[in-house]
Amino acid sequence: MLDALTAGALEDAEARRGDLPYDELDTVARASRTPIDVVALLSQPVDGVHVIAEVKRASPSKGRIADIPEPAALAAAYAEGGASVISVLTEGRRFLGTLDDLRAVRAAVDVAVLRKDFLSTRYQLLEARAAGADLVLLIVAALDDATLADLHGFAEELGLSVLVEVHDADEVARALAVGARIVGVNTRDLKTFEMHPERFTELRPLIPAGVVAVAESGVQSVGDVQAYKAAGAHAVLVGETLVRDGEPAARVAAFRSAS
Numbered sequence: 001m002l003d004a005l006t007a008g009a010l011e012d013a014e015a016r017r018g019d020l021p022y023d024e025l026d027t028v029a030r031a032s033r034t035p036i037d038v039v040a041l042l043s044q045p046v047d048g049v050h051v052i053a054e055v056k057r058a059s060p061s062k063g064r065i066a067d068i069p070e071p072a073a074l075a076a077a078y079a080e081g082g083a084s085v086i087s088v089l090t091e092g093r094r095f096l097g098t099l100d101d102l103r104a105v106r107a108a109v110d111v112a113v114l115r116k117d118f119l120s121t122r123y124q125l126l127e128a129r130a131a132g133a134d135l136v137l138l139i140v141a142a143l144d145d146a147t148l149a150d151l152h153g154f155a156e157e158l159g160l161s162v163l164v165e166v167h168d169a170d171e172v173a174r175a176l177a178v179g180a181r182i183v184g185v186n187t188r189d190l191k192t193f194e195m196h197p198e199r200f201t202e203l204r205p206l207i208p209a210g211v212v213a214v215a216e217s218g219v220q221s222v223g224d225v226q227a228y229k230a231a232g233a234h235a236v237l238v239g240e241t242l243v244r245d246g247e248p249a250a251r252v253a254a255f256r257s258a259s
């Protein structure tokens with residue numbers, strides 16, 4: 001499934017490339033607004049924990065979760081609740097997101113924005129910067145070491161921060177080997193969709209001081225956030241719980257102040 005998602009995202013980007021060639025996009029991207037330094041942002045101490053709040057309509061494991069006709073309105077609610085970063089899923093086939101969602105969110109809020117997608121080329125990183133992202137996702141399990149190193153370096157050259165996603169100890173080592181400064185432990189295995197809530201606590205000791213640690217997926221309650229904070233998370237990434245049940249601003253605020 002991970003390979004299929006990555007291949008699909010690449011195919012869609014190749015289609016867009018027909019309209020906007022690499023060199024033109026490169027010029028547009030580098031001339032667009034300077035991204036926020038998300039490493040510095042998430043390194044700042046807070047009373048509770050930094051919240052990365054996700055705009056998520058659907059997923060391969062759950063199908064459709066929420067309609068979200070106006071991502072900008074949801075993003076504004078997340079910002080009002082105190083989210084440090086807004087994650088926007090731009091994958092179209094299974095998550096039903098678009099780059100236009102990211103552009104709309106960027107225009108609506110001043111907080112940092114993450115392009116959440118299955119990225120595997122420099123072109124897609126340029127798209128992220130041009131659309132107004134500050135942070136991009138690179139999934140270690142989806143990339144070979146050479147590609148991971150190339151994309152990580154290129155993103156940083158563009159001024160983008162990088163959330164490097166891992167799910168086991170070997171992937172933590174691969175992330176650190178390319179100089180990852182933000183490591184996200186996805187407690188959902190993207191190959192099987194099984195949840196492993198204990199995975200963050202197990203892997204946290206492998207993430208050195210000075211590197212930002214993010215706990216991703218499956219967060220449902222303030223208690224879950226407190227547990228991740230106690231285990232050493234600088235930030236938690238929350239999707240479904242925020243989009244499904246209404247009151248997104250209040251929920252973000254409650255998670256944000258969990259301690």
Ligand SMILES: O=P(O)(O)OC[C@@H](O)[C@@H](O)c1c[nH]c2ccccc12
Nearest residue numbers: 186216217218219237238239240241
């Ligand atoms: O909806 P949840 O269980 O709160 O999960 C959010 C986020 O962690 C999840 O959407 C995610 C984590 N890593 C990803 C990689 C690609 C797509 C999606 C994801």
